[in-house]
C-alpha cells in the first residue's frame with residue numbers, strides 16, 4: 001500500500017516539476033514569434049480588455065491607410081461599404097441609423113468603381129460602387145493575385161486579426177518589423193526579411209544555427225515605407241508607426257465589428273445574472289433553513 | 294426509489310387525462326415529488342447544468358442552421374454572414390461555439406464526480422453506461438460541428454481524424470470512405486457531417502431521457518455512498534429543495550458562460566480556423582479543441598511498434614481504449630465502498646488521476662518532440678555518412694570547429710550541421726501520464742478493493758447530516774469520517 005502511494009506521489013512530483021520548469025523556462029522558440037515579444041504601439045490598444053472601445057478617429061485614419069495602400073493588393077471580401085457606417089464603425093453617425101443613407105459612406109463607395117453588366121448590351125462596364133456593394137477585389141481571380149505578387153497571393157484581410165496569433169499587435173509589429181538582413185543572412189529575390197514574421201531563417205543563415213536571426217521572409221514588400229505616405233484628414237502626423245497602428249485598429253474592428261455592442265450587452269447580462277444569483281441564493285437559504293443537511 | 298406515486302389530479306380535465314395518458318403524473322413524480330437525498334453537494338448540480346447545455350446547443354444550432362450553407366465554397370463565407378449581417382447572429386454563434394466547450398467542462402466535472410463518489414457501482418451500472426454513451430455521442434457531435442465553419446483546422450483536423458479511423462483493421466477503410474463520401478475531405482464530407490451534426494444532438498436527447506429514466510429507477514447517489522434507508526428521514530422532495538439549489542448553480546454557471554461569450558468569445562478558438570480551408574497548405578500544428586486534447590495526447594504518446602502492430606494503429610487503439618475502458622469500470626472497481634470519502638488510498642490516487650488527465654491535455658497541445666524543459670546547453674552536431682555509408686554524428690561546442698569539420702568532409706558524405714538540444718520531451722511526459730491513466734483503471738481499481746482498508750461509514754444519510762450540523766444528540770453510528778469533501 002505504502003509503495004503504491006509513494007510511486008504515485010513520485011509520479012505526481014515529476015509531472016508537476018516538469019510543468020513548473022516548462023513555465024519557468026517559458027520556452028518560445030525564436031522562430032515562432034520573432035524577437036522575444038511582439039511590439040505594441042505606445043499606449044497600447046484602446047479596444048483591449050472587457051470594457052475597451054474603438055477610437056473612431058483611429059478607425060477613420062486606418063480605413064484611409066487600407067484604402068490608399070493595402071487595398072491595391074489585399075481584398076476584404078466580407079466587408080461592404082455600408083459596414084463603415086454601422087454602429088461602432090469608422091463613419092457611424094447617429095443621425096443616420098441606416099448606414100445606406102450616410103452621405104460620407106455613400107461618397108466613399110462612389111469613389112471606387114466596380115465591374116457590372118450593362119443590361120442593354122450585355123457588355124461588362126465599370127460603375128461607381130453603392131453602399132450595399134462589397135469592397136472591390138484588387139485582382140480578377142486568385143491566379144492574377146499570385147502572378148502579380150511573386151507567386152504568393154496576398155491573404156484576404158477581413159478577419160486577419162483573428163487569423164494570426166497576437167491579433168492587432170502582430171499586424172502592427174509586422175508592418176514596423178521590416179529590417180535590413182544582418183550579415184550572413186541571404187534574402188532571395190522577391191522575398192523580404194521581417195523580424196516578426198513567423199517563418200524560419202535557418203536555411204538561409206550562414207552562421208551558427210544557435211544564433212540564427214529571429215523572424216522570417218515573406219513576399220510582401222514593406223507597404224509603409226515613409227512618414228507622410230498617407231495624409232490624415234484630422235491632421236495627425238502620419239508617421240510609419242502611426243499609420244501601422246491605425247490600420248491595425250481598422251483591421252481589428254473589421255474582424256470583430258460587433259465588439260462594441262457585444263461588450264455593452266455583456267455588462268448588462270453579467271450584472272443581471274449576478275443579481276439573480278443573489279436572489280436565488282437567498283431563497284435557497286430560506287427554503288433549506290429548516291432541513292438538516 | 295421513486296416509491297408509489299403521490300400525484301392527485303385536481304381538476305376535471307387532469308382527472309380525465311390522468312386516466313388516459315398519465316403524463317402530468319410522470320412529470321410530477323419525476324420533477325416535483327421525486328425523493329432526493331438531503332445531503333447532495335454542489336457537485337450534484339452538474340446534471341441539471343448539462344441538460345441546460347444540451348437545450349442551449351440545440352436551440353442555437355437550429356438558428357445557425359437557418360443561415361449556414363454546407364458547401365465548401367460558401368461555408369466559410371456563410372459563417373461570416375452570420376457574424377456580420379444576421380441580427381444577433383454573432384451572439385448565437387458565440388453561444389454555440391463557446392457552449393460546446395462549456396458542455397464539455399460540465400460533463401467532465403459530472404464524470405469526475407461519478408468517479409470520486411463511485412456513482413457507477415451497483416445498482417447504477419446502466420445509468421453510468423448510458424452516460425458514457427452520451428459522452429461518446431458528444432465527442433462525435435463536436436468533432437463534426439468543428440468541421441462546419443470550414444477553416445484550416447476544420448479541414449486538416451478532420452483529415453487527420455478520418456485517417457485514424459481508416460487505420461483501424463478490417464472495418465477502418467470502409468468506415469472512412471463512408472464518412473468522407475470520397476477519397477479525401479471535400480463537399481460530400483461537409484454535407485454528411487452537417488447532416489449528422491444536426492441529427493446526433495437529438496440522439497443525445499433520446500439517450501438523456503434513458504439516462505434520467507435509469508436515474509429515477511435507482512435514485513440519486515449521495516456523497517456518503519450510503520443508500521437511502523428511510524425516505525422520510527433521508528430525503529427531501531426534489532421541488533423546491535433541489536430546484537432552487539440547482540437553479541443557483543445554473544445561474545453561476547451561466548454567469549461564467551456569459552463572461553466568455555461577451556468578453557472573451559475567441560479565447561478557446563484557434564487562429565487557424567479563421568483562415569478559410571486550403572487543402573494545399575497544412576497548418577504548422579494540427580491540434581483539436583481543448584476538450585479532446587487528453588485523448589489526442591494518448592494517441593500521439595504511442596511512438597513504438599509492439600510485435601506486428603504498428604505504432605499508428607496502437608495509438609488509435611489506445612485512444613479508443615481509453616474511452617471504452619469507462620464502460621467496464623463498474624466491474625473493474627472491486628471495492629464495496631462507494632464514496633472515496635471513506636477510501637483513503639483511492640482518494641489520493643484519484644487526485645493523481647485528475648492531474649494526469651489535465652497533464653495529458655497539456656501534452657496534447659504540444660508537439661511530441663518539443664521539450665517540456667531543457668537540460669544543459671545547446672550543442673552542435675554534424676551528421677554525415679562515412680566511407681562505408683554508415684550514418685555518423687559528431688558533436689561540437691564551437692560553431693567554427695563544427696563548420697570546419699563539416700567543410701573538411703567530402704561532398705559524398707552529405708554532411709549537415711544542426712543544433713543538438715537535450716531535455717525532457719512532451720512525448721515522454723505523455724507516455725508516463727497515459728500509462729498512469731490505464732494503470733489507474735486496469736490495476737489500481739481492481740487491486741484497491743482487496744488491499745485497502747476503508748474508514749468507518751455513517752449508519753445512514755440522516756445520521757451523517759445530523760452529525761455535521763452539530764446538534765449533540767448521540768447516535769449509534771461509528772465515529773464519523775472526515776467531512777472535507779463537501
Ligand code: HEM
Pocket residue numbers: 347350351352353354355357358361372386389390393396431434435436438439440441442490491493494495497
Ligand atoms: C450536442 C450538442 C452540440 C454540440 C456539442 C455542438 C458543437 C458544435 C461545434 C464545436 C461547432 C463549431 C463551432 C464554431 O467554431 O463555429 C458547431 C457548429 C455548428 N453547429 Fe453545433 N453542436 C451541437 C448541437 C447542434 C445542433 C442541435 C445543431 C442544429 C440543429 C447544430 C448546428 C450547428 C451549425 C449550423 C454549426 C456551424 C456554424 C458555426 O460554425 O458557427 N449544432 N457545433
